[in-house]
Amino acid sequence: MFNFEYYAPSRVIFGRGVEERTGALLRELGISRVLIHYGGGSAVKSGLLGRVAASLDGVGIAHASLGGVVPNPRVSKVREGAQLAREFGAQLILAVGGGSVIDSSKAIGYAVAEPEHDVWEIYDRQRTPKACLPVACVLTIAAAGSEMSNSSVITNENTGEKRGYRNNLCRPRLAIMNPELTAALPPYQTAAGCTDILMHTLERYFTQGGNMELTDQIAEGLLRTVMKNAIILRDDPANYNARAEVMWASSLSHNDLTGLGADGMDFVSHGLEHELGGMFDVTHGAGLSAVWPSWARYVYKDCLPRFVKFARDVMEVEPGASDEETALKGIAALEDFFCSIHMPVTLKELGVEPTEDQILTMAASFAKSSGGKKGSAKVLYEADMAAIYRMAL
Numbered sequence: 045m046f047n048f049e050y051y052a053p054s055r056v057i058f059g060r061g062v063e064e065r066t067g068a069l070l071r072e073l074g075i076s077r078v079l080i081h082y083g084g085g086s087a088v089k090s091g092l093l094g095r096v097a098a099s100l101d102g103v104g105i106a107h108a109s110l111g112g113v114v115p116n117p118r119v120s121k122v123r124e125g126a127q128l129a130r131e132f133g134a135q136l137i138l139a140v141g142g143g144s145v146i147d148s149s150k151a152i153g154y155a156v157a158e159p160e161h162d163v164w165e166i167y168d169r170q171r172t173p174k175a176c177l178p179v180a181c182v183l184t185i186a187a188a189g190s191e192m193s194n195s196s197v198i199t200n201e202n203t204g205e206k207r208g209y210r211n212n213l214c215r216p217r218l219a220i221m222n223p224e225l226t227a228a229l230p231p232y233q234t235a236a237g238c239t240d241i242l243m244h245t246l247e248r249y250f251t252q253g254g255n256m257e258l259t260d261q262i263a264e265g266l267l268r269t270v271m272k273n274a275i276i277l278r279d280d281p282a283n284y285n286a287r288a289e290v291m292w293a294s295s296l297s298h299n300d301l302t303g304l305g306a307d308g309m310d311f312v313s314h315g316l317e318h319e320l321g322g323m324f325d326v327t328h329g330a331g332l333s334a335v336w337p338s339w340a341r342y343v344y345k346d347c348l349p350r351f352v353k354f355a356r357d358v359m360e361v362e363p364g365a366s367d368e369e370t371a372l373k374g375i376a377a378l379e380d381f382f383c384s385i386h387m388p389v390t391l392k393e394l395g396v397e398p399t400e401d402q403i404l405t406m407a408a409s410f411a412k413s414s415g416g417k418k419g420s421a422k423v424l425y426e427a428d429m430a431a432i433y434r435m436a437l
């Protein structure tokens with residue numbers, strides 16, 4: 045077990061109807077002017093945006109609003125939001141939506157706090173932010189875990205680069221989570237969200253050492269719970285308890301709890317997906333399931349004990365004749381699970397067929413953005429990244 049620091053300052057308000065308390069909760073934080081940020085229209089159509097605005101009105105919080113955030117949120121929208129937030133004098137950005145809206149809100153928070161700089165410099169690793177305007181969220185999809193994470197992921201549409209950045213400054217002050225709000229999701233988004241939740245846990249699970257028994261038990265319990273409830277939601281999308289299980293898992297899977305004491309994180313599958321997202325604008329969770337089986341088969345021999353443990357304790361497969369065989373059975377079992385919730389397990393199934401040139405471009409971009417190498421299960425370099433894309437075709 046390695047030393048660790050755990051910081052999860054987001055106040056979580058969870059359950060039916062909790063969005064009605066948004067105004068009062070922001071008042072407790074001393075907030076009186078807010079920029080409400082939202083996506084492509086689902087929150088308008090469902091009436092959620094109106095209810096949240098009414099809740100702010102009820103306690104005298106002034107608000108401006110800006111919609112139009114798209115999945116794989118764009119830096120141009122961040123700049124637009126920052127200008128509006130400054131002009132309005134917003135003290136907090138209130139995200140009403142999913143990971144894309146929350147991430148756009150976090151980026152606006154950085155941009156407003158340091159107006160003398162362009163915000164993309166942060167995602168391009170040219171500078172480290174010193175401040176971030178507070179962010180709060182009313183979550184509408186269980187997936188990215190941005191509601192408690194220190195991460196935000198922004199796409200520069202001019203360069204096709206999708207870049208994540210982690211800093212505790214941006215962790216939401218308040219995460220308002222009503223599982224009922226996720227019942228309106230299309231089945232594909234529910235499944236992609238479940239996949240992302242699994243992947244945040246697996247990215248912390250497949251490491252080279254230091255693993256704590258307690259951390260493993262939490263991670264394995266979370267993985268089993270999400271898989272079980274993803275199947276329930278496939279067959280019964282309105283099931284409240286399953287929605288609730290998955291929503292809470294989304295937060296715990298990415299607030300660092302499932303990796304404490306371990307040797308860092310792997311996050312290669314995420315890096316591979318980010319390049320696909322930047323180049324082809326794919327759905328994040330679906331991009332992850334499309335690359336994970338290839339990544340796993342590429343690295344498992346270098347992280348064999350963890351893959352055997354995963355096969356035995358999470359996927360509960362019958363042991364094979366050798367550890368390698370058991371590990372491969374575990375990988376195949378998760379692949380089968382992805383198929384069972386209609387997630388792609390190859391790039392072709394994802395709907396993209398990159399050329400060799402595009403594969404080399406993505407591998408080079410991933411390697412560059414990660415300082416030349418990435419991974420804990422197995423440290424990978426540019427040529428490895430290209431090889432995994434080819435395997436995933």
Ligand code: NZQ
Nearest residue numbers: 083084085086115116142143144184187190193195196228
């Ligand atoms: O824009 P609207 O109309 O709201 O539609 C959204 C969007 O099309 C829809 N949706 C959301 N809630 C809904 C709903 N539709 C009906 N009813 C509802 N209640 O779902 C679609 C996807 O929304 P999005 O916010 O993009 O989903 P998600 O939460 O999966 O976020 C994905 C983004 O988060 C990043 C991803 O890379 C991607 O850009 N990530 C952020 C992380 C973080 N900040 O910690 C970590 C993750 O690994 C991830 O990289």
Ligand code: ZN
Nearest residue numbers: 188240244314
């Ligand atoms: Zn993710």
